[in-house]
Amino acid sequence: MTFILSLLILFFGVPAVHADRGELVSSRLRQxxxxxxxxxxxxxxxxxxxACPVDLYVLVYRTLDGKGKEVSASGAVAVPVGSPPVPVVSIQHxxxxxxxxxxxxxxxxxxxxxxxxAASGYLAVMPDYVGYGESSASFHPYLHARSLAASIVDMLKAARTFSERKGVRTDGRLFLTGYSEGGYATLAAHREIEERHPGEFRVAASAPMAGxxxxxxxxxxxxxxxxxxxVPYLAFAFGAYDRIYGFGRLRGIIRDPYRSRVLRLLDGPQSGKAFDSALPDKGGAQLFEPAFLSGWKGRGAKRVKAAARENSLTSWKPEAPVAFFHCKRDSLVPVENAKAARASFKARGAADVRLVERDLGDHGSCFAPLLAEARSFFDSFGGGGE
Known part of the structure; x- marks a missing residue:
């Protein structure tokens, strides 16, 4: 048996085991x-x-970056003080x-x-994601499903350790929600938990918003x-995929001088204003190489399209209820994609998948009203202790 195992290791290598994933590195009371x-x-x-009193903590923990390397990441946890056993909600920004x-x-x-x-009786977990806050990584793997899901699941593990040490009692239910990239990250985490961590966490319901x-x-x-x-979001996405999948430092995709600016900004961009000012203000025709743009609209840009397909989140069947919340006039993240996700889940036999569409404006103005609806959705499952 030992000989066979040695041969397997010799020919196939040793699979990476990240024993420290989800390890709580530190915690501190912030307010x-x-x-x-x-x-x-x-x-x-x-x-x-x-409302109940709330203690706000900062956690640092171990997780994986976009290439599977172990790094540190951070996040916040809002704890309802003096509550009975409470559900956990993970909120993705x-x-x-x-x-x-x-x-x-x-x-x-x-x-x-x-x-x-938290004030309503949930333990609120809020991951920063890799590349932000106190993360040891400078680069954020934007819209990369695997690493986003890892950073959320590992934050939940760290929050569980933290809760046990602090004597915070939870009731075993887990809710997931988030807006925009956070909506995407929410669905990625839901899939990750049900497919790879079903014995560790039980998703009660998820409410992805405008992702x-x-x-x-x-x-x-x-x-x-x-x-x-x-333009800034497309540059961020293609730049992130270039780092992860190796597209040749965006050559043939983004024009100069914008290509060098995007590459520089990916390592810890300082603000949305800095990203905006570094990019053209007249749309994608000015940002992208003409051949890439025409290839995208035709049969070209195959590697970039393959990365986009790999990171789409529609080819699985959620077991826990999912409620998509989206505004009809969202021009940045079109509602058509939420309709496609719901249709795909229903076709795969998902029992409870809803799409709530509202006419409340564009992407930037819909967050607060949709969050209120997501909270009501969770409360319908017993919710917090308010």
């Missing part, structure tokens, strides 16, 4: 909010009728360009999405429409 303070901080994301524009570092008044859940779940469809619509508003 205590009294019940009135918690209710006030939560208000931008929704009213809490009977949307696209940010600045390393500090994440839950572990944002001021409390900008963490209303997490505070509103590009059918990534190939979303990118195709944006590339064909060519609006200036999508």
């Amino acid at each position: 205590h909010l009294t019940a009135p303070e918690a209710a006030a901080a939560a208000y931008p994301a929704g009213r809490v009728n009977s 949307g696209t940010v360009f600045g390393k500090d524009d994440v839950p572990s570092r944002l001021p409390v008044h900008l963490l209303a999405d997490g505070i509103v859940f 590009p779940y059918d990534l190939m469809l979303t990118l195709d619509l944006l590339m064909r429409r060519g609006s200036s508003g999508s």
Whole structure:
């Protein structure tokens, strides 16, 4: 038996085992909010009728980057003080360009999405993702399903260890939600948990909001429409995939001088304003090489399209209920992709998949009202203790 095992190792190598994934490296109390303070901080994301006090912590933990290398990452945890056993909700943030524009570092008044859940009796877990906050990685693997899911699942593991050490009791239910990139990350984490961690966590329900779940469809619509508003996000996505899949440092994809600017900004971009100012303001026709743009619209750009298809999240069957929330007039993340995701899940036999469409404006104005609906959706399963 030993001889056979030795031969297997010789010919196939030793599979990577990341024993430290999800290890809690450190935790620190950032702020205590009294019940009135918690209710006030939560208000931008929704009213809490009977708020409880909230302790806000920062966690650092071990996870994987876009190439499977072990790195550290950080996030925030909002703990309802003095509550009975509570459900856990993981809240995934949307696209940010600045390393500090994440839950572990944002001021409390900008963490209303997490505070509103914690003040209502949920343990709110808010990952920063790899490349942000206190992460040892400088690069964020944007819209890369595997590493986003890993950073969320490993944060949940670290939060579980933290809760046990602090005597915070949870009731075994896990809810997942997020907006924009966070909606995409939510669905990626839901798939990861059900397919690879079914004995560790039980997803009670997920509520992805305004995310590009059918990534190939979303990118195709944006590339064909060519609006200036999508330029930073397309540059971020293709730049991230270049780092992960090796497209030759974006040669043949993004024109100079923008190509060198994108490559520089990927290593810790400082702000959305810096990203915007480094890129053209007249749409994709000015950003992309003409041959790449025409190839995308035809049968070319095969490697980039393959990466987009690999990172689409529609080819599986969720077991726990999923409610997609999306605004009809969203021009940045078109609702067509949420419709495609729902149709795909239903075709695969998923029992409870919903799509809630609202006419509340464009991408930037829909977050707060859709979050309130996601919270009501979770409350219908017993929710928190409010």
